Amino acid sequence: MCCTSWQENEKNDDECYICKSEDGELVMCDDCPRSFHQKCHLPHVDDAILKDDRQWMCTFCVYQTTQECRCNDEVEMETAVSRQISQHMLECQYLLLCLCRADEKRTFASDPCLSLDRYSTVIQTPMWLGNIADKLQEKEYQTVGEFVSDVQLIFTNCASYNRDNPEFLAMGDRLKELFNSEFKKVFNIREQSDNLILTDEPSILAPLQQCCRIRRSTLLCLRLLSLPSFRLSDIMRESLAQDPLAGVAPLLSEPHLSALDRRLGTVLRVVQTCQEQNSDVIYNDLEGYNDTTA
Ligand SMILES: [Zn+2]
Ligand SMILES: [Zn+2]
DSSP, X not given: OXXXXXXXXXXXXXXXXXTOOOOSOOEEOSSSSOEEOTTXXXXXXXXXXXXXXXXXXXXXXXXXXXXXXXXXXXXXXXXXHTSBGGGSHHHHHHHHHHHHHHOTTOTTXXXXXXXXXXXXXXXXXXXXXXXXXXXXXXXXXXXXXXXXXXXXHHHHHHHHHTTTOHHHHHHHHHHHXXXXXXXXXXXXXXTTSTTTTTSOOGGGGHHXXXXXXXXXXXHHHHHHTTSXXXXXXXXXXXXXXXXXXXXXXXXXXXXXXXXXXXXXXXXXXXXXXXXXXXXXXXXXXXXXHHHHHO
16 A cells, blocks of 8 residues: 555665764664654654664654545635644644755754854844754644744844845745745645735835835834834734634734734834935934923
């Protein structure tokens, strides 16, 4: 019944399928030639499986063999991202393993603050694949959308930190395309609705980019809403909770709320770029403000 070409008497790979290193003990899949370090695989492989001769199947094989059993109805992106992650752990683990494997130079594997100069002064919320793997392993995500927005954060961070570094920009774009296309396949996303939530339409920023003028009061307000203690999504969530329908049909789901934060970040980055290129970006409408409040 099985149509894989790999036979039991064939040998497994000598290197880890994810990090490509040969060092350390590897767990071997009984259904395919792939080998993994216990902690490179998701979910992490138990010591017990290493010690005895128990049969073990990697996430790639489990994903493939269970594909037929999964519901095959096409869904909208919004439906997919609002689902409970507990029902879709295998799909998310599979997607993340695909990304880790594709990140050949391990560029996005670990905390960028540890290896890149002044990273935390440029990027507000650093994110990396290892961190997402830990959060999946520790079951810290509630919805598929929370997982997706952490993955997307890696790509938006990459795009803004590497604005002048085409090599890294291209690496981020390649991984982003891979994720978006795999995500659509895995969750069977209806065409047309694609990218509605995963990526933002940037043309709306054109007036801001061309004009490069913003009121100081507006900018201060936007900056305030990007601080962790006054986060726009938190304020919206709190405010919408007062709505009588909040419990039954929330107006904005978690992916919508995180999209607000992401877009606010994009707007602030555009303003910052304007400021780097022009001197009269900020129109000071708060002159004398201090005097009147004194
Ligand atoms: Zn490994
Ligand atoms: Zn396998």
